[in-house]
Amino acid sequence: MNPAHILVVDDEPDICTLVKDILEDEGYDVTTAQDAKSARDARRHRRPDLVLLDIWMPDSDGISLLKEWAEEDDVLMPVIMISGHGTIETAVEATRLGAWDYLEKPLSLSKLVLTVERALETDKLQKENISLLRRAQPVSEPIGKSKPMQSLREQIIKVALHDTCVLITGEAGSGKRVAAHYLHSNSARKSGPYVEINVATIARENSAMELFGYEKDDHVHFGRFEQANGGTLFFDEICDMDLEMQTKLLGALDSQTFTRVGGSLPVQVNVRIIAATHKNLEKEVQDGHFRDDLYYKLNVVPIHIAPLREHIQDIPDLINYYIGLYVDRDNLPYRSFTVAAQNRLRNHRWPGNVRELENLVQRLLILGTEEEISLDEVEFSLSKPHETIEAGLTPDIYDLPFKKAREIFERDYLKHRLHACGGNVTQLAKLTGMERTNLYRKMRALGIDIKETGS
Numbered sequence: 001m002n003p004a005h006i007l008v009v010d011d012e013p014d015i016c017t018l019v020k021d022i023l024e025d026e027g028y029d030v031t032t033a034q035d036a037k038s039a040r041d042a043r044r045h046r047r048p049d050l051v052l053l054d055i056w057m058p059d060s061d062g063i064s065l066l067k068e069w070a071e072e073d074d075v076l077m078p079v080i081m082i083s084g085h086g087t088i089e090t091a092v093e094a095t096r097l098g099a100w101d102y103l104e105k106p107l108s109l110s111k112l113v114l115t116v117e118r119a120l121e122t123d124k125l126q127k128e129n130i131s132l133l134r135r136a137q138p139v140s141e142p143i144g145k146s147k148p149m150q151s152l153r154e155q156i157i158k159v160a161l162h163d164t165c166v167l168i169t170g171e172a173g174s175g176k177r178v179a180a181h182y183l184h185s186n187s188a189r190k191s192g193p194y195v196e197i198n199v200a201t202i203a204r205e206n207s208a209m210e211l212f213g214y215e216k217d218d219h220v221h222f223g224r225f226e227q228a229n230g231g232t233l234f235f236d237e238i239c240d241m242d243l244e245m246q247t248k249l250l251g252a253l254d255s256q257t258f259t260r261v262g263g264s265l266p267v268q269v270n271v272r273i274i275a276a277t278h279k280n281l282e283k284e285v286q287d288g289h290f291r292d293d294l295y296y297k298l299n300v301v302p303i304h305i306a307p308l309r310e311h312i313q314d315i316p317d318l319i320n321y322y323i324g325l326y327v328d329r330d331n332l333p334y335r336s337f338t339v340a341a342q343n344r345l346r347n348h349r350w351p352g353n354v355r356e357l358e359n360l361v362q363r364l365l366i367l368g369t370e371e372e373i374s375l376d377e378v379e380f381s382l383s384k385p386h387e388t389i390e391a392g393l394t395p396d397i398y399d400l401p402f403k404k405a406r407e408i409f410e411r412d413y414l415k416h417r418l419h420a421c422g423g424n425v426t427q428l429a430k431l432t433g434m435e436r437t438n439l440y441r442k443m444r445a446l447g448i449d450i451k452e453t454g455s
Contacts, residue, residue, distance in 0.1 A: 002192075007033065007043060009051065011058055015107070036059050050123075054081075062094075070098050171278055172355075181194060184272075211225055212259070236276050237277055254297075256270060312346045315346055318354060323365065330447070335365055337372070
């Protein structure tokens with residue numbers, strides 16, 4: 001695990017040297033800059049985890065630099081402002097622009113170290129919370145007491161100890177994303193970032209910028225590789241990556257360096273790669289759709305996840321988990337499955353695997369009124385897996401408040417259309433007639449996973 005990288009920006013060389021020595025003694029990796037131009041160059045060369053930024057500099061001021069970075073970076077690192085001649089107005093403006101804290105000179109070194117520690121820890125927790133909110137299936141580990149699930153957990157924990165590429169295979173909905181996050185959580189990189197990217201949802205023309213970032217004039221946008229530096233980068237549905245991007249990805253994996261789009265200098269990163277696919281990559285290689293050298297690079301340690309029909313004895317544990325999840329998270333009414341209903345679920349083929357089971361549990365909690373979920377309810381739900389509420393199948397919805405009924409319909413409608421277009425948000429925007437930004441905002445508000453059709 002790499003130490004946190006801190007950029008110290010101050011026009012006084014003595015302060016730069018003092019702060020650098022103190023922070024390096026605390027185990028941090030420190031770079032210094034004495035003006036805005038040097039700070040831009042240092043940030044372009046390597047994205048810092050935290051910045052100590054002086055307000056008064058010879059060529060610009062720290063407030064302007066903070067504003068510039070906030071406008072171009074949607075994942076702004078913590079910035080701690082420092083100044084010997086600041087005012088309340090300056091501190092307020094810095095906070096408004098996203099500064100984490102404001103320290104006055106002369107610096108208290110003990111307070112400085114404590115502030116840095118708290119800023120890095122808070123930033124880490126915020127990123128973890130965002131990651132959890134983005135995942136509609138926040139399972140901490142593969143669930144089940146069956147032999148396939150026990151073997152899967154044991155294999156993941158063993159693989160996690162070795163810092164190699166991992167390829168996870170399994171049918172759609174079987175739990176590949178859960179396995180990837182569980183692997184990260186049990187690795188030496190668990191305190192580092194965990195970044196997901198669903199290849200199928202990225203427009204081909206934007207894929208290089210999404211992965212490697214880009215530079216334009218003095219502006220820098222950090223891609224997923226730099227966001228995952230020191231941690232894990234998970235590629236969901238790696239099979240959907242075009243051959244040109246496969247070549248660029250292979251080069252980045254071989255050297256752990258890449259060049260941003262529009263940039264000229266190499267960027268060095270330390271990232272573990274986990275890739276997942278529901279397709280047979282060996283066949284994709286044979287058919288010329290996937291590079292054989294990239295396949296061998298990713299397939300150092302293969303992990304296969306069994307479909308739900310091969311461990312149906314885990315269905316009661318999965319049911320209980322998802323009931324608890326939606327009761328606690330979405331405040332849905334608690335309902336239990338009758339023995340007959342559970343037996344019917346054990347005899348279903350589950351073409352959509354664990355995700356299909358999760359969606360069924362959520363649907364039955366939303367639409368039912370009785371304390372127990374009957375066999376008839378399960379039969380009806382299994383026979384109409386993709387019907388929307390608008391079709392008039394559930395009169396109970398008319399007894400709900402308008403806001404709740406509309407929310408249920410919107411969630412069901414967007415999840416259905418997302419599934420229909422294979423998780424492609426650009427296509428979903430066209431199908432629904434919604435602008436992409438508004439669509440992302442709506443799906444986040446409804447708790448819909450943008451990677452719905454991924455793993």
